[in-house]
Amino acid sequence: MADSCPIPLQVWCPHVTVACVVADGDRFLMVEEEVNGRLAYNQPAGHLDDRESLVTAAVRETLEETGWTVAVEHLLGVHQWRSTEHGDGVLRFSFAARALHHDASRELDDGIRRALWLTRDDIAALGDQLRSPLVLMSIDAWLAGHRYPLDMLHSLLAEDRYP
Template identity: 50%
Template sequence: MTWQPHITVATLVEDNGRFLMVEELKGGRAVLNQPAGHLDPHETLTEAAVRETLEETGWDVEATGIVGIYLYTAPSNGVTYQRVCFTAKALKHHPDYQLDEGIIRARWLTRDELMALRDSWRSELIIRCIDDYLAGQRHSLELIRPSL
């Protein structure tokens, strides 16, 4: 068996204590996640984060930093994900943007509201990224080096 981690990105967009979240269908139920997804061929991690945020929320964002790099093995399927979590600034909302299949809607939620909805989290990475962000974990985008 070949073990292959999945490279993913997520974006934390904060506005006055509220975080841009995605409500999506996973396994037949509605779950909450940061805007997140897989790296596509020939794109940078930063480009992937900006693209995924638009596709899942209808928001144009500008990546401003990195909260952290996380390794997570999903208990539901045993798949290991390496997530690079970015911070970003909301630039413009496109309310009529056709969101990705499976996306129900974008929501702005406070940390307390998220804690009350814990049973709806897609994974524990949601709160870990937010708590790291709130603790001041911010790294320069220069942490990510372009390919040669």
């Protein structure tokens, strides 16, 4: 009788992240944050938590980083990238969301200096201060009209289903 393999198989696991593109006219909701001692700009974004759906993570991260409650309406795209910050692979799900309510008194996540609204030109002018190339890629997808239905995503988590 053969024993099962005593050494666990090594499996590569990327960082799974979510981000929200929230537009108000020609301006987009952004965060100014301190990352490894430098100032960087990003959409509201962060890591998917265990037992959390992608949409729930996107709503949570936006609230935690900006004080804005949003409704996620569409998937903009899925982007794969190798981070220049930590060298690990990143799989990012970018969503289009609509701003619903702002709580100006809410304390923002550690490292987040402020939330602000910027035009695409303002964001592009930030150059190397952008957290990653995925920032403009997501905004450009939104501007190009990319809108994929959320029912492309399926969550089998009993407490957190979405179509």
